[in-house]
Amino acid sequence: MQKKIRLLSLLVLVSMSVPASLGWAAEDPKKQAELLEKIEKLERQINELTALKLQRQALPVKREQCMKAVGVESYCTCVVEKLPARVDYKQFVHILLTPAAELGYDKMATEQKQDVDATLVAWAKCVDYKGPQGSGIIETIMQRDTLF
Numbered sequence: 001m002q003k004k005i006r007l008l009s010l011l012v013l014v015s016m017s018v019p020a021s022l023g024w025a026a027e028d029p030k031k032q033a034e035l036l037e038k039i040e041k042l043e044r045q046i047n048e049l050t051a052l053k054l055q056r057q058a059l060p061v062k063r064e065q066c067m068k069a070v071g072v073e074s075y076c077t078c079v080v081e082k083l084p085a086r087v088d089y090k091q092f093v094h095i096l097l098t099p100a101a102e103l104g105y106d107k108m109a110t111e112q113k114q115d116v117d118a119t120l121v122a123w124a125k126c127v128d129y130k131g132p133q134g135s136g137i138i139e140t141i142m143q144r145d146t147l148f
Contacts, residue, residue: 054085065089078126084115095119 059080066076066089083092095103095116105116 051085062089069093075126079122082118082122082125084118087115087119092119092122096123 062080062083063076066079067073069089070076079092080089083089087095096119100106103116105113108116
């Protein structure tokens with residue numbers, strides 16, 4: 001019986017405090033907006049830190065994959081640091097060697113397209129690619145479905 005009384009007292013207390021807290025929020029929308037803004041900012045910071053942590057954890061694996069395939073330390077270091085967190089070295093090579101239509105680029109979600117674009121940018125920034133003399137290599141690359 002005593003437990004029932006305590007439980008009932010607790011329920012009454014909670015039912016009285018919830019409307020009071022809702023009333024506080026309704027009375028001061030400016031404070032509520034500031035609090036929501038701070039919460040959103042913290043959530044963004046947490047997401048950014050989580051992404052950075054994941055990227056740093058993936059760097060050794062990506063580097064090892066690149067070194068096994070290419071064996072050029074400066075190139076691998078550059079590519080690995082510039083690749084999006086969700087793209088490993090195997091995917092990097094696949095993206096580079098597969099024509100856009102075959103990749104299904106047009107049907108990809110925005111996030112996937114951004115990863116593909118960032119992958120191509122990483123390649124362009126890190127590789128020392130020399131095409132045929134007088135070919136306007138940059139223009140040629142930009143007109144192709146694939147970089148190779």
